[in-house]
Amino acid sequence: MPTLDQPTSVPKPVTRIADQWLRQILSLLYRRRNLTRFEIVETTGLNAASVSHALRYLLGRGVLYKAGDSNAGTGRRRETLALNAEAGYFVALDLEGDRLRFALTNFLGDVRCRWEECLEFRKPFAPEKVIEGIGKVTRDLDPSQLGRILAIGVSYPGLLDSEGRLSAVNLGWAQVPLLTILKEAFPWPVFMERDKETCIHAESWLGGAQNCGNALFLIAEAGIGMGILADRKHLMGARGFSGEIGHCKFVPGAEDLCSCGQKGCLEAIASGANIVRQYAERAGADAGKFRFVDVLERARRGDEVALSAFRRAGRALGSALSMAISLLDPEIVILGGDLIVAEDVMLPIIWEQIRLQTRPRSLEVVKIAVSGLGLDIRLKGAASLAFRNMLEDSELLGRICTPVP
């Protein structure tokens, strides 16, 4: 082996390594909620002395508490530890195309207070609405609680530029300086993440993709997109445009006009609103008269016209998933958005199409499941985004690790 002397070696500051222990332990307890000291040592791979040291530190500052005893059949009682849910709060924002969702969450990302505001799809709205919404979910806090808010997490659609300006067709926004607006209005750090990324992170931290290195999250709402977890990392793509499959064409010759101006896009066939539109067209009715759940209910009752709209949508989604599964070899595909309530009707159609189009070997291990995180998925994801970023930010991490008054 070559032996060069190394004149510029600078040892890492000791406290950075200690932060790393705190990060590992906090992120583990965030996900697993209750663990014994032994489980923490086993799972983090840290040595027992380091874990004891860090736990004593976190217990002393009220970030952890002793949650009770676990008696895992060993005859020996073991103390379990949990995160103090009140160790800090996060503000979570979910900017969707047709509504704004706001939440105040506790340290663990559980929603404590919620506010929702409907928008006119694609009609520009004043960014002040976002400030008002945050005001609404935080106004009942007393000053000491306000002081415990650690950060704002935002899940956004569209594109954020390097200066934090958001452009999103579905919001009617072009280069709205959202980051600056939030930073000027509130004293908290702001962390922002694209909606598809938020969903896959939420599933990976809190939902069906825990312990998965490779997972796909397909969401069908106003738009259709896919979040990709590949080899344990969220896959971004060259420009951050990965997962944009909503405007691919899977149905040859389809004439369905898409909101993007093209014809036959996946979105124009398989989004909730377009399932309603197809039903109404075939039934000779006015689409405005039906909600998605109405058409779904008819399909459940065996209405052939409703079923045929679901079949067309499910087959198009199945075609998209066939290719995505073959290409990316995931362990799990999680379906979200309108697909959550339509699981019973859609999932068999989607599976049938996938089996028709895919090599059996590609399907040997993959599971397809509906998201268990419900409509709050992006709020929970935005809170976990803020939590994750807090862990990486030594100053913020220090704020929760100071003695609780």
Add this chain to the structure above:
Amino acid sequence: MPTLDQPTSVPKPVTRIADQWLRQILSLLYRRRNLTRFEIVETTGLNAASVSHALRYLLGRGVLYKAGDSNAGTGRRRETLALNAEAGYFVALDLEGDRLRFALTNFLGDVRCRWEECLEFRKPFAPEKVIEGIGKVTRDLDPSQLGRILAIGVSYPGLLDSEGRLSAVNLGWAQVPLLTILKEAFPWPVFMERDKETCIHAESWLGGAQNCGNALFLIAEAGIGMGILADRKHLMGARGFSGEIGHCKFVPGAEDLCSCGQKGCLEAIASGANIVRQYAERAGADAGKFRFVDVLERARRGDEVALSAFRRAGRALGSALSMAISLLDPEIVILGGDLIVAEDVMLPIIWEQIRLQTRPRSLEVVKIAVSGLGLDIRLKGAASLAFRNMLEDSELLGRICTPVP
């Protein structure tokens, strides 16, 4: 910030960091071939003193040499440095379905000696053939040259288990203990990599995907598969099955029987052999009478029957690429295998189909190009695999860094 004392901090061994400098400099010169001292400092980000130190070390051991002066219009002459191509040799193997390729390459991966042996597709063959082939490309070396062989790099199809046993339908092999066979027959370390991975790494190190973080390599030979470089890493998938798109179905109702037993697979429509088959069927001729290049030549001369076979293949490939581009947002798609010689006929058809099926935004930056590495791509990739692994192996790295006799 929390301040924990850190009782178990162990500084990294000094020599590991020095190895890291050597790695960075060697891998940079492997790719870029000729660089000035200044360019090495700029590109590696190492400090000038460390670079000087490492260069002196490598020059003293004959791993680098002074390749001449560069006068980049500055009026000041600057010495350029290059790797000594004879600093070591690698053995490269490419196990394809219908032939075995062997090469002895120099340190830079340039082929010095080559051997090729045709196989009967899918008919099992004796693993001894692999040993004989390596013997053929190394038999003319004298003992001092033999002593400079550093490692064997292998590009394989199919699946390698954790004990180095290879199963590959196209080779007719089931659990052949290839790794053990090679290690017992030769004194060199053996590094093995799946063929799709080899191709994307070769393109990333030596070809069209240099400096790309996100690239796709589509290869169409006997089989069709895709290598994926995503956010600078080769994407594996949960079981190492990523990129297996050859058996997806993109042509509704297609009856083309695939070698896998299913109908309408991409491979059954768009592989070279199946383009020949489709041509022969439509022309009412015997497929055995034509090679791929014969049908290609007819298409070039405007033969409608040949053109229609290429159109059907190109459209199926375009459909696959439309989805892959939308999903993964690559900077470049590189086409390899039979597509290399058919660029003029296939690429316009593929592009037309991609444009038809894809959102324009997804195509704004992506380039599609034919591989410049030719049919040697996997040999070059296998040699670069051995080189890359050598860099990570301190003992091997030490072998090239000992004084040249």
